[in-house]
Amino acid sequence: MPYPEEAEGFQVDGPNTFTQFHKRFYKLKPFGDYDVDIKIEACGVCGSDVHTISGGWGSQKFPLCVGHEIIGRAIRVGPKVTLIKEGQRVGVGAQSYSCGECKQCLNDNETYCPVQMMDTYGSEWPETGIISQGGYSSHVRTHEHWVFPIPDALSSNTVAPMLCAGLTAYSPLVRNGAGPGKKVGIVGLGGIGHFGIMFAKALGAETWAISRSRAKEADALKLGADGYIATAEEGWEEPHKFSFDLIINCANSSEGFDLARYLSMMDVHGRWVSVGLPEEEGQIIKAQNLISNGVLIGASHLGSRREMLQMLQLAADKGLRGWVEEIPIGEEGLKEAMLRMKKGDVHYRFTLTGYEKVFG
Amino acid sequence: MPYPEEAEGFQVDGPNTFTQFHKRFYKLKPFGDYDVDIKIEACGVCGSDVHTISGGWGSQKFPLCVGHEIIGRAIRVGPKVTLIKEGQRVGVGAQSYSCGECKQCLNDNETYCPVQMMDTYGSEWPETGIISQGGYSSHVRTHEHWVFPIPDALSSNTVAPMLCAGLTAYSPLVRNGAGPGKKVGIVGLGGIGHFGIMFAKALGAETWAISRSRAKEADALKLGADGYIATAEEGWEEPHKFSFDLIINCANSSEGFDLARYLSMMDVHGRWVSVGLPEEEGQIIKAQNLISNGVLIGASHLGSRREMLQMLQLAADKGLRGWVEEIPIGEEGLKEAMLRMKKGDVHYRFTLTGYEKVFG
Numbered sequence: 001m002p003y004p005e006e007a008e009g010f011q012v013d014g015p016n017t018f019t020q021f022h023k024r025f026y027k028l029k030p031f032g033d034y035d036v037d038i039k040i041e042a043c044g045v046c047g048s049d050v051h052t053i054s055g056g057w058g059s060q061k062f063p064l065c066v067g068h069e070i071i072g073r074a075i076r077v078g079p080k081v082t083l084i085k086e087g088q089r090v091g092v093g094a095q096s097y098s099c100g101e102c103k104q105c106l107n108d109n110e111t112y113c114p115v116q117m118m119d120t121y122g123s124e125w126p127e128t129g130i131i132s133q134g135g136y137s138s139h140v141r142t143h144e145h146w147v148f149p150i151p152d153a154l155s156s157n158t159v160a161p162m163l164c165a166g167l168t169a170y171s172p173l174v175r176n177g178a179g180p181g182k183k184v185g186i187v188g189l190g191g192i193g194h195f196g197i198m199f200a201k202a203l204g205a206e207t208w209a210i211s212r213s214r215a216k217e218a219d220a221l222k223l224g225a226d227g228y229i230a231t232a233e234e235g236w237e238e239p240h241k242f243s244f245d246l247i248i249n250c251a252n253s254s255e256g257f258d259l260a261r262y263l264s265m266m267d268v269h270g271r272w273v274s275v276g277l278p279e280e281e282g283q284i285i286k287a288q289n290l291i292s293n294g295v296l297i298g299a300s301h302l303g304s305r306r307e308m309l310q311m312l313q314l315a316a317d318k319g320l321r322g323w324v325e326e327i328p329i330g331e332e333g334l335k336e337a338m339l340r341m342k343k344g345d346v347h348y349r350f351t352l353t354g355y356e357k358v359f360g
Numbered sequence: 361m362p363y364p365e366e367a368e369g370f371q372v373d374g375p376n377t378f379t380q381f382h383k384r385f386y387k388l389k390p391f392g393d394y395d396v397d398i399k400i401e402a403c404g405v406c407g408s409d410v411h412t413i414s415g416g417w418g419s420q421k422f423p424l425c426v427g428h429e430i431i432g433r434a435i436r437v438g439p440k441v442t443l444i445k446e447g448q449r450v451g452v453g454a455q456s457y458s459c460g461e462c463k464q465c466l467n468d469n470e471t472y473c474p475v476q477m478m479d480t481y482g483s484e485w486p487e488t489g490i491i492s493q494g495g496y497s498s499h500v501r502t503h504e505h506w507v508f509p510i511p512d513a514l515s516s517n518t519v520a521p522m523l524c525a526g527l528t529a530y531s532p533l534v535r536n537g538a539g540p541g542k543k544v545g546i547v548g549l550g551g552i553g554h555f556g557i558m559f560a561k562a563l564g565a566e567t568w569a570i571s572r573s574r575a576k577e578a579d580a581l582k583l584g585a586d587g588y589i590a591t592a593e594e595g596w597e598e599p600h601k602f603s604f605d606l607i608i609n610c611a612n613s614s615e616g617f618d619l620a621r622y623l624s625m626m627d628v629h630g631r632w633v634s635v636g637l638p639e640e641e642g643q644i645i646k647a648q649n650l651i652s653n654g655v656l657i658g659a660s661h662l663g664s665r666r667e668m669l670q671m672l673q674l675a676a677d678k679g680l681r682g683w684v685e686e687i688p689i690g691e692e693g694l695k696e697a698m699l700r701m702k703k704g705d706v707h708y709r710f711t712l713t714g715y716e717k718v719f720g
Binding site for chain 2: 276301
């Protein structure tokens with residue numbers, strides 16, 4: 001099999017034309033001793049993709065091919081690779097490199113590495129001038145640490161969104177003690193949130209879905225929620241005062257969000273951890289809002305390799321799968337995905353499929 | 361010895377005249393089975409006293425006698441009291457009652473009791489219509505749970521401020537793991553902060569004082585700080601990026617506070633815990649400010665009885681004492697204390713003395 005030096009992918013040229021994708025060839029980074037080449041089979045469509053190419057998170061390097069919930073086949077491994085075997089089915093998530101040597105990297109905090117952070121798309125590979133391109137494409141080339149074997153029990157199309165959305169929910173759950181005897185809330189039933197419910201329940205916590213209306217209640221219960229809170233209803237927080245050990249805030253917007261009411265549901269020293277990155281200007285927080293129950297507010301960014309492997313195993317063991325709508329990759333499919341993502345019209349994740357047909 | 365049914369204390373009539381104290385008699389609450397009457401010997405002057413009577417924390421019940429860093433002698437104990445003996449030297453802090461039965465009260469979180477919270481001054485005693493009055497006075501009457509035996513090794517005048525300021529610093533330190541191998545910062549070298557440095561060091565943590573200028577550096581080192589950061593100096597945060605496990609923010613104002621620079625010094629999942637309650641309108645926090653190191657932001661309110669007793673024992677064992685300036689209680693002394701507190705002109709706490717002379 002010939003090794004690719006180029007990949008072919010669907011790029012966007014700027015935020016004003018973020019629904020127009022152009023199929024193009026571009027150079028991969030030089031192949032390194034620890035690199036793995038992956039022929040892509042499926043890719044989830046993450047909220048980050050839309051924030052990035054529509055300009056919501058500020059300026060980016062265009063043209064850009066996004067996509068960081070990648071499933072594919074390892075078709076070539078570097079001479080020093082030990083974590084991945086050629087031919088293995090593997091995944092790649094939102095990050096593709098870190099220094100590997102700092103205190104954070106050595107302590108399962110590589111997604112917080114302050115020395116060298118490479119996103120799977122839009123970052124410059126060290127000393128190359130080459131901007132990383134994501135998984136709306138035929139191939140990616142990535143350091144083995146950021147490539148994850150996929151258990152056989154998981155189907156490519158339903159596991160794909162776990163690579164970013166799933167891990168983003170899973171890591172703060174396990175880092176903040178979600179498990180038996182704990183009451184955990186998941187705010188926002190979207191791509192990340194639906195995994196939040198699934199994993200909180202799988203980890204043994206009493207799991208509550210928190211959403212605006214009751215529209216998603218049936219889904220939440222099916223995903224494993226023990227209870228459901230609709231914040232459009234009067235007095236929604238009252239029965240839950242001082243009761244939650246942990247709430248993972250997966251909401252994609254902070255507009256109209258009355259944080260103090262949510263925080264009033266936290267037990268003493270409970271934790272409110274945000275995983276979404278709304279485009280708006282944050283929230284005013286006074287010490288007074290935090291002091292009545294000594295709550296801690298935080299944010300979480302992806303999760304470690306170790307957590308990724310644990311999460312995939314948990315999903316395999318418990319038969320968990322992302323709830324996905326499949327969309328064939330291509331100009332049309334991608335445009336539809338972007339427009340519907342912008343409206344929040346997806347239950348609960350798109351997975352791009354049909355790679356073989358488009359890229360051969 | 362006759363038991364008092366009234367106390368005599370120095371009251372303020374409203375925020376516009378908060379430096380004018382009037383010596384008056386007022387009724388104590390009815391004596392209960394678990395109550396302790398305390399003849400006061402000394403009382404610290406807390407920032408809360410000034411915030412309260414000057415109106416900075418909103419409307420209050422006037423006339424009011426403040427003071428909640430009380431040291432005195434137990435002159436009478438109720439028939440069911442088991443924690444305190446008559447004649448014992450004791451202290452009272454900022455809180456004087458909670459329900460005693462809820463989940464929080466049963467778990468050393470009585471200062472977060474959501475059922476019944478009584479401040480030592482300005483709260484209404486249940487079913488009495490009587491507003492609690494503080495320690496700028498001859499006597500207080502309080503439930504035994506909120507009365508703490510003072511170890512002999514500690515002098516009344518220097519231990520007084522530990523009853524509020526000391527505990528406020530001590531509790532978040534022990535609750536957030538301050539100890540050997542941890543790097544702890546104390547922001548704001550005032551009444552609470554000077555105890556923060558003292559206790560963080562006594563608990564075994566690498567302790568850093570963080571202040572605006574270098575004016576307090578010598579004091580900080582004398583208090584036990586291992587290092588000093590002056591935030592008026594360029595690049596002050598640079599050498600400390602990703603290094604603090606815990607920072608206790610004791611600053612009394614949030615004006616001009618660039619929180620993101622402070623947070624950049626936190627290690628991954630480090631904790632930033634505020635104990636001050638600035639009068640200003642809080643700070644805007646974006647998830648983006650928290651995500652680069654997954655830091656947790658919280659607030660802490662006083663500390664439990666158990667922590668109070670541990671703190672007093674630690675102080676006795678290690679010979680720790682508050683750095684106080686003594687001021688004789690009286691109209692003049694109180695006026696001076698209030699004016700100097702407003703200016704932050706105190707190193708690092710006032711203790712009111714001369715009770716015997718004024719109250720007999």
